[in-house]
Amino acid sequence: MKILVATQKPFAPAAVDGIREVVKAAGHELVLVEKGTKDDMIKAVADCAGLIVRSDKVDKEVLDAAKELKVVVRAGAGYDNIDLAEATAHGVCVMNTPGQNSNAVAELVFGMLVYLLRNRFDGTSGSELKDKTLGIHAFGQVGRNVARIAKGFGMKVSAFDPFVKDEAMLAEGVTPIHSIEELYKENQFVSLHIPATKDTIKSVNKALIDLMPKNAVLVNAARKEVIDEDSLREALETRTDFKYVADVKPDIAAELQEKYGNRVLFTPKKMGAQTAEANIKAGIAAAEQVVANLKDGWNKFQVNK
Numbered sequence: 001m002k003i004l005v006a007t008q009k010p011f012a013p014a015a016v017d018g019i020r021e022v023v024k025a026a027g028h029e030l031v032l033v034e035k036g037t038k039d040d041m042i043k044a045v046a047d048c049a050g051l052i053v054r055s056d057k058v059d060k061e062v063l064d065a066a067k068e069l070k071v072v073v074r075a076g077a078g079y080d081n082i083d084l085a086e087a088t089a090h091g092v093c094v095m096n097t098p099g100q101n102s103n104a105v106a107e108l109v110f111g112m113l114v115y116l117l118r119n120r121f122d123g124t125s126g127s128e129l130k131d132k133t134l135g136i137h138a139f140g141q142v143g144r145n146v147a148r149i150a151k152g153f154g155m156k157v158s159a160f161d162p163f164v165k166d167e168a169m170l171a172e173g174v175t176p177i178h179s180i181e182e183l184y185k186e187n188q189f190v191s192l193h194i195p196a197t198k199d200t201i202k203s204v205n206k207a208l209i210d211l212m213p214k215n216a217v218l219v220n221a222a223r224k225e226v227i228d229e230d231s232l233r234e235a236l237e238t239r240t241d242f243k244y245v246a247d248v249k250p251d252i253a254a255e256l257q258e259k260y261g262n263r264v265l266f267t268p269k270k271m272g273a274q275t276a277e278a279n280i281k282a283g284i285a286a287a288e289q290v291v292a293n294l295k296d297g298w299n300k301f302q303v304n305k
């Protein structure tokens, strides 16, 4: 059977080699479409039984064209790029690869923070992370890695996640917080790790940002959609102490950079998971999951029903 890897943002070459090995060892054929258009994906997927993507859109058009398709694996965590209802309607199993790229995302959070707090290494005096308060908004795989690294910096770490028990946070030296308002109120730094869903899109708004203490820094290595950009503009305008750091840039990035240059920092492309290690882990896990699904319907990480 054919398995298509279609990625706008290509995997590291070592990850592609690893994926190819897994696919070949299972007796399948790898089709690779890197930096292609949607049309390229649509053409290539027509006779494929498996599909591996990253943030690449898998919508009705792609699924309609994929007559042989049985399984899509998103090599990564967030699957907001995949139309789950359409996949279900087409009888296609969708899985993600939880945890495989989370350390890479967490490390980038601190890379961006240090760069911002040291004034982009421009020679002027900056500030430190030690002893500062960090609130983690959603304590999933990335949130946990952020907590581990933050403790190394000597930060005071707390987290809000209604789906995680207090004991799980306490076991990792993280103070549980039970309301979203309290999370923003108590922490100078807040790091977002919520998925983009209909409930979370635009949910981080001015009301929350306004609760943050002096010299607040909001970090978004999750999805740009979870921030309400009008609120973000207003917060930057009205609070001259507020800073915003994001992987990846908001739609209004150019305007924000022009007006508040030194208080905002954005990656031009989503960079969180773009390391050789994360690519290899997520890519190979994706290949193994596709192969296992094609073999006997294995679906441990299925996200559609």
Ligand code: 3PG
Pocket (backbone or CB within 6 Å): 009, 054, 055, 056, 075, 076, 077, 078, 079, 101, 222, 270, 271, 272, 273, 274
């Ligand atoms: C994820 O959801 O796993 C991350 O956002 C990484 O996305 P990417 O594979 O497009 O870099």
